[in-house]
Amino acid sequence: MNRHHYGLILAGGRGTRFWPRSRKRSAKQVLNVVGERSLIQATIERLVPVIPPERLWILTNHHLREEIIRQLPEIPPRQVLAEPAQRNTAPAIGLAAHILHAADPEAVMGVFPADQVIAKPAVFRSVLRAGLKGAAAGHLMVIGIQPRWAETGYGYIEFPSGTTPGGTEPLAVKRFHEKPVLAKARRYLAAGNYYWNSGMFFWRARVLLDQLRLHLPQTATILASLPPVASRRFVSELAQAFPKCANISIDYAVLEKASIVRGIAAGDFGWNDVGSWNAVYELLERDAQGNSIALESIALDSHNNFVDARGKVVALIGVRDLIVVDTPDALLVAARNRAQQVGDIVKALEQRNRHDLL
Amino acid sequence: MNRHHYGLILAGGRGTRFWPRSRKRSAKQVLNVVGERSLIQATIERLVPVIPPERLWILTNHHLREEIIRQLPEIPPRQVLAEPAQRNTAPAIGLAAHILHAADPEAVMGVFPADQVIAKPAVFRSVLRAGLKGAAAGHLMVIGIQPRWAETGYGYIEFPSGTTPGGTEPLAVKRFHEKPVLAKARRYLAAGNYYWNSGMFFWRARVLLDQLRLHLPQTATILASLPPVASRRFVSELAQAFPKCANISIDYAVLEKASIVRGIAAGDFGWNDVGSWNAVYELLERDAQGNSIALESIALDSHNNFVDARGKVVALIGVRDLIVVDTPDALLVAARNRAQQVGDIVKALEQRNRHDLL
Numbered sequence: 001m002n003r004h005h006y007g008l009i010l011a012g013g014r015g016t017r018f019w020p021r022s023r024k025r026s027a028k029q030v031l032n033v034v035g036e037r038s039l040i041q042a043t044i045e046r047l048v049p050v051i052p053p054e055r056l057w058i059l060t061n062h063h064l065r066e067e068i069i070r071q072l073p074e075i076p077p078r079q080v081l082a083e084p085a086q087r088n089t090a091p092a093i094g095l096a097a098h099i100l101h102a103a104d105p106e107a108v109m110g111v112f113p114a115d116q117v118i119a120k121p122a123v124f125r126s127v128l129r130a131g132l133k134g135a136a137a138g139h140l141m142v143i144g145i146q147p148r149w150a151e152t153g154y155g156y157i158e159f160p161s162g163t164t165p166g167g168t169e170p171l172a173v174k175r176f177h178e179k180p181v182l183a184k185a186r187r188y189l190a191a192g193n194y195y196w197n198s199g200m201f202f203w204r205a206r207v208l209l210d211q212l213r214l215h216l217p218q219t220a221t222i223l224a225s226l227p228p229v230a231s232r233r234f235v236s237e238l239a240q241a242f243p244k245c246a247n248i249s250i251d252y253a254v255l256e257k258a259s260i261v262r263g264i265a266a267g268d269f270g271w272n273d274v275g276s277w278n279a280v281y282e283l284l285e286r287d288a289q290g291n292s293i294a295l296e297s298i299a300l301d302s303h304n305n306f307v308d309a310r311g312k313v314v315a316l317i318g319v320r321d322l323i324v325v326d327t328p329d330a331l332l333v334a335a336r337n338r339a340q341q342v343g344d345i346v347k348a349l350e351q352r353n354r355h356d357l358l
Numbered sequence: 359m360n361r362h363h364y365g366l367i368l369a370g371g372r373g374t375r376f377w378p379r380s381r382k383r384s385a386k387q388v389l390n391v392v393g394e395r396s397l398i399q400a401t402i403e404r405l406v407p408v409i410p411p412e413r414l415w416i417l418t419n420h421h422l423r424e425e426i427i428r429q430l431p432e433i434p435p436r437q438v439l440a441e442p443a444q445r446n447t448a449p450a451i452g453l454a455a456h457i458l459h460a461a462d463p464e465a466v467m468g469v470f471p472a473d474q475v476i477a478k479p480a481v482f483r484s485v486l487r488a489g490l491k492g493a494a495a496g497h498l499m500v501i502g503i504q505p506r507w508a509e510t511g512y513g514y515i516e517f518p519s520g521t522t523p524g525g526t527e528p529l530a531v532k533r534f535h536e537k538p539v540l541a542k543a544r545r546y547l548a549a550g551n552y553y554w555n556s557g558m559f560f561w562r563a564r565v566l567l568d569q570l571r572l573h574l575p576q577t578a579t580i581l582a583s584l585p586p587v588a589s590r591r592f593v594s595e596l597a598q599a600f601p602k603c604a605n606i607s608i609d610y611a612v613l614e615k616a617s618i619v620r621g622i623a624a625g626d627f628g629w630n631d632v633g634s635w636n637a638v639y640e641l642l643e644r645d646a647q648g649n650s651i652a653l654e655s656i657a658l659d660s661h662n663n664f665v666d667a668r669g670k671v672v673a674l675i676g677v678r679d680l681i682v683v684d685t686p687d688a689l690l691v692a693a694r695n696r697a698q699q700v701g702d703i704v705k706a707l708e709q710r711n712r713h714d715l716l
Binding site: 019020296298300301309311312313314315316317318319322324326328329330331332333334335337338341342344345348349352354357 | 377378654656658659665667669670671672673674675676677680682684686687688689690691692693695696699700702703706707710712715
């Protein structure tokens with residue numbers, strides 16, 4: 001392990017598409033939607049062989065901070081920070097870069113979403129080491145993943161023609177592409193040099209701060225004016241300052257503009273951003289009828305259903321391609337191909353002021 | 359009111375097709391599947407303008423007796439009897455006829471299933487009075503209901519050709535017909551003189567006992583040997599004797615053989631035997647999308663669904679023609695046209711010894 005390697009886990013999202021299990025205080029990243037552990041617990045577990053807990057920092061919101069501290073006793077609670085407002089990734093990453101740089105001017109940081117699934121953690125860690133290495137060399141490193149299908153839900157990284165996956169050397173990045181329509185996604189897949197943007201980044205804290213001053217100067221100034229994180233004034237001044245930062249992603253603010261961006265063209269490490277209940281269904285084991293359902297349940301003439309109804313026996317008769325998620329106060333029954341619309345239910349509940357269900 | 363008029367409510371059924379709400383201790387007849395009151399409460403309520411509570415008797419099983427007494431405080435508890443074993447309708451009706459005849463040799467009794475819905479109780483009561491009148495005259499009275507569609511789930515009563523509905527005079531009954539296949543049900547409907555067999559009957563207790571001695575002599579002897587219902591030996595001797603009775607319906611045992619059967623050809627009094635969750639769906643009010651669902655729930659692009667999930671907000675997305683019934687320990691999701699198969703779930707649970715869910 002290198003004592004200058006740090007990790008920042010971004011855990012501020014709401015993940016409303018996992019309603020009714022996801023709520024403000026139990027967002028996707030702290031749920032065990034796949035397997036025994038929560039997504040953030042799995043994220044930490046696969047990082048610690050490379051970056052120890054005492055050098056992992058977590059940025060979340062005040063709804064989730066307590067639960068995250070509870071789930072991750074190995075992380076010092078003072079390293080779990082609540083953002084005073086949602087300001088997308090650029091201010092959050094900038095804040096963390098300031099804190100790490102103040103503690104260690106040589107800090108090299110990896111940035112990791114808290115809510116992804118990675119089926120092959122050993123392969124992932126070789127990518128992680130390659131990212132940290134490129135970062136130490138002064139690049140802004142991004143991680144592209146070889147696409148397995150023409151996904152329209154992800155952004156893409158365009159590498160030079162002829163790029164092959166699995167290398168660990170930093171490659172030039174030609175361009176970033178937003179979530180494409182299907183026809184374009186198919187062209188990307190066929191071309192071979194377009195990779196899924198994993199949302200994981202690596203850089204020296206100092207290099208990121210330089211780039212932030214260059215491309216997002218106002219936010220950089222606000223963050224630079226904060227007192228040290230150990231100061232008793234830190235929390236109150238952050239609460240004043242943070243909402244004034246630009247509400248923008250690090251991709252838009254820095255990566256699409258900077259000339260020092262490089263990328264790893266990673267092969268398959270079983271990456272999935274678990275964007276919906278249907279993604280969970282795709283990830284889980286299924287029985288011979290294609291159902292993902294508790295063992296004691298009963299399915300008659302029913303196929304390809306996903307059922308999450310803990311502590312309950314569920315009976316299905318003559319139904320297919322459903323998502324059924326049961327909680328003590330709410331029940332979701334949706335067609336699997338409409339899983340993306342679960343967020344619309346949360347919006348409807350917000351309009352009705354059903355804060356008890358949010 | 360005539361002081362010789364008595365009512366017998368048959369409330370011994372299990373109604374497994376209403377699982378997961380129906381259980382051994384909360385069978386269909388004690389559930390409020392339609393409206394605020396349970397089916398047996400509604401049954402009593404429509405009878406009492408003609409037959410007062412002190413002359414209503416209920417036959418049920420030991421699982422349900424306590425709940426029925428709780429739901430019907432106006433019925434004297436000693437008039438709520440638990441059958442020691444399930445022996446179909448002939449022994450149950452014979453037992454009640456003995457009890458009533460011992461108390462009142464002039465007793466005229468109506469027999470009513472506990473689990474039917476009748477939307478037009480005033481029309482029903484005119485049929486009830488006609489039945490009691492025919493019974494007083496010495497007939498075994500049956501009630502036919504003019505069919506509204508070619509139902510294959512009911513038995514039929516064949517009246518003479520040219521019979522028109524709505525009369526209150528006892529008519530000859532040509533024959534009883536079992537549940538028909540669809541083609542036959544369509545012929546019955548077209549013919550006009552085939553009526554749904556409502557399962558309601560009227561007769562003098564004495565006449566029924568005579569007929570029972572004639573057509574089911576062994577059971578008649580067993581029942582005649584019982585001590586009076588007020589005797590302290592009654593319950594224990596009933597427990598010994600009742601299981602020895604023939605396991606047979608009153609239709610097979612007596613009505614299909616007797617020459618003194620007459621019937622009322624009733625018009626539409628909104629009768630429904632509520633045979634499945636789909637029947638409940640058909641009975642309830644629905645919203646513009648055809649959904650029967652609690653007001654606070656949310657249905658996106660969802661049509662013709664029945665949802666019973668009390669105390670819970672339910673969200674539907676892109677689903678149609680589903681039955682969803684939620685309880686604290688079990689959840690049913692079924693295609694509406696498979697509602698008849700809910701009983702198969704109960705059988706599967708019995709095989710798995712899931713007595714907690716039965």
